[in-house]
Amino acid sequence: MPYPSALVSPATDAARDAAPVLAALAPPERGTLLRDLSGVLREHTGRLVALAREETHLDETRLRGEVLRTCVQLDMFAEIAEEGTYLDVMIDRADAEALPAPRPDIRRMLIPLGPVAVFTASNFPFAFSVLGADSASAIAAGCPVVVKAHEGHPRLTDLTAALAAEILPTGALSVVHGRDAGRALVTHPVVQAVGFTGSTAGGRALFDLAAQRPDPIPFYGELGSLNPVVITPAALVARGKDLVGEYIGSVTRSQGQLCTKPGLLFLPEGHGLDESLHRAISATRPAPMLGPWIADAYRATLDELAAHPSVHRISRTSTDGGRTGVRADGPEAALLTVTARDLRANTELLQECFGPASTVVTYTPVEDLLATLRLLPGSLTASIFGQEGADEEMSRIIWSTLRAGRLIWNDWPTGVAVTRAMHHGGPWPATTSPLHTSVGGTSVARWLRPVAYQNVPEGLLPEPLRTSNPWLVPQRPGA
């Protein structure tokens, strides 16, 4: 392995030792741990938010909302751990008459994979960080977590981990810092799976390391997404102008630093909204981004897209530094426009511009639209604004053309609800693993593997598989 495991050994050794302790906890015990983690975040919200503001430049309302979201998420996983549905217990009784041969007693359940690595995200210092969705779901599953801290909020990471350490068993959650430590973690023999939220380039490099191990391990990366939004001709007529305001709101929410930001808005050609779009984007206020590295990348990608001969800029060109109150790291929001035909001819334009920018794609219904949608890479979301009664058939075709993890009707993709059924994933490059989600109740499945017990007597079976069912978990008959 190219990255010395010694860089992370204290953390991985501790995680290895914690694995059997965490795995052995009964459902109510694991539930209590998760609820206590939620409690400690609520208790220290003020202190945590103050530090997060300093390190991320996100505003207080957003950060307080994010802490609450993180607590609700921990509470949800506490319920999931307590109920035991996630164990997916299935019992096939022995059957002497079975074909092609008499069959033994087979009882299946899911068990924790072992220690896992979690890479925290710059844009969600709580909800996708130390005690965010990846860690909460892993602990619910019974897996110790080694967190690779994002360089954007290292002190917040350490503070959150210190608060968690008061509650969790020793070694159940540790933090490492630095890119080499991250690479050492992905290639460390103790680590059995990886959760990652970040850029396509960074995620791909780590995915490759995981796949190249002598023993490849699952790598769950949530990477880049264009999140196309289609406005049908009927919806344009009915409420085009209202949609413009909502669109710009979704594009600039959290300074566009959201993986579900609508990157492409498909509008019928001759939509007549140019002036509204120009006015709405011009009315937005520049604001600092998470850090200079993100602002620089945003500007570079935006400049590259805007310089393309097929692309026009709806918003004025940047006046960085020329206006009062504009910070060097707070670039302006931007709107670009291109025809569907030109987009098809220049697929290099199909790249995510992380930040408050989006591209309006003008189309002629319907083949011109569909031909373009067919070229889009996988996305986390795909939204349609349409009219009930008029647009059902077209919407069905659009959704069957797009490959996305969440299909949205008359709503914007930003603001991912933390619910059991939520799916936050999708085909490459939205994620590295289209079968899994990093938000919602089923995200716990990423950290579990099935085991079948054959002809094992009651006393030797783990609690969830016993006929006496001491933990009262759901047991379903196979056949």
Place this chain on the structure above:
Amino acid sequence: MPYPSALVSPATDAARDAAPVLAALAPPERGTLLRDLSGVLREHTGRLVALAREETHLDETRLRGEVLRTCVQLDMFAEIAEEGTYLDVMIDRADAEALPAPRPDIRRMLIPLGPVAVFTASNFPFAFSVLGADSASAIAAGCPVVVKAHEGHPRLTDLTAALAAEILPTGALSVVHGRDAGRALVTHPVVQAVGFTGSTAGGRALFDLAAQRPDPIPFYGELGSLNPVVITPAALVARGKDLVGEYIGSVTRSQGQLCTKPGLLFLPEGHGLDESLHRAISATRPAPMLGPWIADAYRATLDELAAHPSVHRISRTSTDGGRTGVRADGPEAALLTVTARDLRANTELLQECFGPASTVVTYTPVEDLLATLRLLPGSLTASIFGQEGADEEMSRIIWSTLRAGRLIWNDWPTGVAVTRAMHHGGPWPATTSPLHTSVGGTSVARWLRPVAYQNVPEGLLPEPLRTSNPWLVPQRPGA
């Protein structure tokens, strides 16, 4: 991509066109397809078995049993497709009071990944071939299949595919031949996932191709497994001699050409069974293997292991060609022995020898045993022969030390029951993906990905997500 997609384009084009057709079938329609496939195998069993005997040298009883197993398996997937539990429908109603924010209506279900590739196995010309577990589960999921034929039974592959073509929609199942075609399949943009059963080296090479794609896809490989079996001191005393006969039976079943063959038998030192073992293995009859390529690999691995200074041979050395009825491609069964301590010092001995050979490892209870078990790679199975009342504690420790997909008590690992709860998988190198199984009801999950529908009106929802539930599939509330 290094392998020209034109090699497989007729098949992948047909699969691409068949994907929406197969995906749109209602549960009873997909169930009927699977039952009809089972029916056509039953109807043509005689013809199929005759051709399989010619190509694989497996005996008629085994082959007839395997056809029946394949039919039972297709019937099981028909039931699964009809019930719709595999769709894992979950519905979260909108909630204006939800924290941290009002939440929309979110409905989640699983949808087919699209066309998949299936590599057939040499050792199961029916149950892991054209209409075997991978194909049956993929069709149940709604995914067209392109089969890469194993070179060991090409004519049987074509005959089976021709019979299937009479039943399935056009393009839902095609066959390609040759190694380059196999590589072109794994790297083809249309192919969305791969199922493979075979050697660790072959599987790893294809896994690497799948991981290196510009858009990596899931690769489900079932590779190599040592399948350790531990006999406790108490079990040795109680029925050591009986176990010897059963052990040799399990090792030589289907000429040892089973992925669940017990490759390591742990016996207490001073077990006193040397003579019984020698007698039992000497009483076995050489028989042809699947083909010369397998026989050659078997001999080479066996010779390498037997030549190791720490290893002794319990059975006589091979007398290939010296006895009447011994075919050049029918090598003898073989037993080796090594101490647990020597095995720990020479981990290069921990390799699968595919064929009728196994290694007896002698141990001193209990640390010497556990220290050795800790070094074993992941396995499909781990068996213990123990005495109820005496061996529970030790068995628990053994199972927590081993990493395996199926834990077996007082039974042999060969003869995998085809039931809903069966898990045929395990940590690397048993498989490339420890979350999944290639046998049993849950194997269908490999070919599906979740999609969440947000705020979508009833008429636009797919049938399984509608409140009216026209397909009567199980719908569970999220929270």
